[in-house]
Amino acid sequence: MPADCEKTETTLHFLATTSNMRVDFPDQIIVDAIGKHRENIKNINYTIWNNPELAGQEKTAHDTICDYFESLGQDYAVTRHAYNIDTSFLIQGTILPSPSRFASPRPPTVIFNAEYDALPNMKIEGGTDSIERKPAHACGHNLISSASIAAFIACWEALKQSGSPGCVRLLGTPAEERGGGKLSLLKAGAYIDVDACVMAHPGPLVSDDSLKSCAITSSLASKRIVAGFSGVAAHAGLAPWEGRNALDALVNSYVSIATLRQQLLPSQRINGIITNGGKATNIIPDQARAEFSVRAENRKDLEDLCQKMIHCFEAGAMATGCSVQVDNNRAAYWNLVSNDVLCKEYTRQMNKFDSKTVYSYPGVSDMPGAATDQGNVSYFLPAMEAAFFIESNGAVNHTPKFADAAGTEDAFNRALEVGKGLAGLAFEVLTNQPFRQEVKKSFEQVILTKAEDQMRINSFNSSITRASIESLLLSSMPTLIPLYKEEKISSEQAMGALMATDTNFRSI
Structure with missing residues (x-):
């Protein structure tokens, strides 16, 4: 499926009546x-909250969202199982520029x-x-869907009434908690020309x-390591x-890692x-x-820490006469790069809708602990993942x-409030070309610096x-070469994609 918004069987189009139309943001429409x-x-x-589904198994969520937008008629173009991912979807509306x-x-x-x-x-x-x-929505992903659905609908309605050209997409991103659904979507081209x-x-x-x-959030880089120990069974x-006790080898390794925690950085x-x-x-x-x-x-710090853990695994195996196989090749979640320009505008939009919002907040913006595959997306294009706060009794x-x-x-009500701010932000990106260029410039400056750092790290x-x-x-990503040659993605985006997909920047 093409990643851009050119005419396809699954994309609905309107024609802009005025190619350069610029209107003030229609708050009431939102x-x-x-x-x-x-x-x-x-x-x-x-429906999502009452039917919690684990990563990659989100059939009810996928079908419920797609069913609703299909029920709205031709105003929305719905693609189920988008990008050959069973529980992903793409819903979009497009207004093409005048010829x-x-x-x-x-x-x-x-x-x-x-x-x-x-x-x-x-x-x-x-x-x-x-x-x-049983499974449950202990990270509130039902609320993420609600906020994004509300924002998508509101932004599309505002765009239609403005007559400005633009493409608005709601992308179903499964398997965030485990599996890196956005990495698969990134490699499949879902974020190209966005x-x-x-x-x-x-x-x-x-x-x-x-x-x-709060607009600015941060996250840690993260990856999973699997260690399998082999010994000898005996009565x-x-x-x-x-015998050679594989469990003892594992426990020794676990204790070594627990001891290692004393010397870990706070992050x-x-x-x-x-x-x-x-x-x-x-x-x-024996296993x-x-x-x-x-x-x-x-x-870099993530890989250094992984190497220390591998030493712990090897020591535990050696001490017990066992062997160990370590899987350290799984794709990592990269730390989130919040686009400064987007975050400032989100703050303005939220406060305009009387939802008290700050650009940054201590403990939210500067003390990351969680990890997300949105971090990988943020290396490929301007992105943000704001935080919103709900009453949870601590x-x-x-x-x-x-x-x-x-x-x-x-x-749920708070998620809808966030939807208003996200819709206002997206409308500004779609209809304000100078603002859009400012967003892009900020992204490219940050990613270029990070790419240069990554190249130095990898000699x-x-x-x-x-x-x-x-x-x-x-x-690493040969599917991007034609797009790069045709300049559909910039050098900064290409380098961001290489980082986000764990490419080693080695001498060539």
């Missing part, structure tokens, strides 16, 4: 559009990301004798409980000395679980397996109590040329 669709968005919100030899080859384009995967074991049912743990990608994520109330949202009672995190510790107590385990989530402030994300909070009426001796970038794309 408010009215969200009000008109409120009950239907609410139904989607609670002109000076017209841009594509209209301005904005994406609203919608997340909808849940977390395992966050809902506890039953008594002490028969406790059952001017901005915006979304917002819920969290608990901050000390200023009148504050509704645990008759001849344990004949670094290591969390792990044992996924296989043996099958029976009377057998010396053991653990999975760890590793986080650091940037990609509970933080990834807890059962936060899952309960994500299902309240107040939380990349060549200068940054189109030829060197093409060579790197050939080894």
Whole structure:
């Protein structure tokens, strides 16, 4: 499926009556559009919340959202299973520029990301004798979907009434909690020819409980490491000395990693679980397996920390006469690069709609702990992921109590308030060319600096040329080469994509 907004079977088009029309932002259109669709968005919100689905399994969420927009008729073009990803979707509306030899080859384009995967074991049912743990929306992704759906509808209504050319997209981004759905979408071309990608994520109330949202957020770089230990099975009672205990090797490694935590930076995190510790107590385990989530402030620190963990695994195996296989090749989530220009405008838009919002807030903007695949997207194009705050009685994300909070009426109302601000921001990107250029310039300056840093880290001796970038794309993302040659993506975007997909910038 093409990534741009040229005419296809799945894209609805309107023709702009005036190619250079610029109107003041229609606040009332935003408010009215969200009000008109409120009950239907609410139904989607609670369908997702009441039917929590794990990463990659979000069939109910996918179908519910697509069914609704298909029910609205030809005003929305709906593509199910977008980009060959089973639970992704693309919903869009487009107003093409009037025919002109000076017209841009594509209209301005904005994406609203919608997340909808849940977390395992966050809902506890039953008594002490028969406790059952089920998935729940303990990170509030139902609210992310609601905010993005509201923003998408409102922005599209405003764009239609303005007559300005533009393309508005709602992109279903599954598997954020595990699997990196946005990385798959990035590689498939979902974010090519897009001017901005915006979304917002819920969290608990901050000390200023009148504050509704904060524009600037940050996240850590993160990746998963899996260690599999192999030993020798033996009868645990008759001849344990004949065995080599793989579980002991794992436990030794786990203790070493726990000791390593004393020397971690405040921005670094290591969390792990044992996924296989043996099958029976009377057998010396010959197989053991653990999975760890590793986080650091940037990609270099992340890889350095992963190497220290590998040493811990190797030491644990050596001490017990076992062997270990470490999978350290999984794609990483990169730290979020919030676009400064987008965040300032989001702050202005939210306050214009009487939702108290600040550009930054201590503990939200400057103390990252979480990780997100939106970080990878933010290396490829201007992006942001604002925070908005819900009443959770002090509970933080990834807890059962936060899952309960994500299902309240107040939380839903706050998501709709955020939808207004996101819609206003997106409309500004679509209809204000100087602002759009400012967003792009800010992105390219930041990414160029980060790319140069990454090249130095990887001892990349060549200068940054189109030829060197093409060579790197050939080894990591060959599908981008034609687009890069046709200048559909900039050099900064290409380098951002290389970083976001974990390319090593080595000498060529």
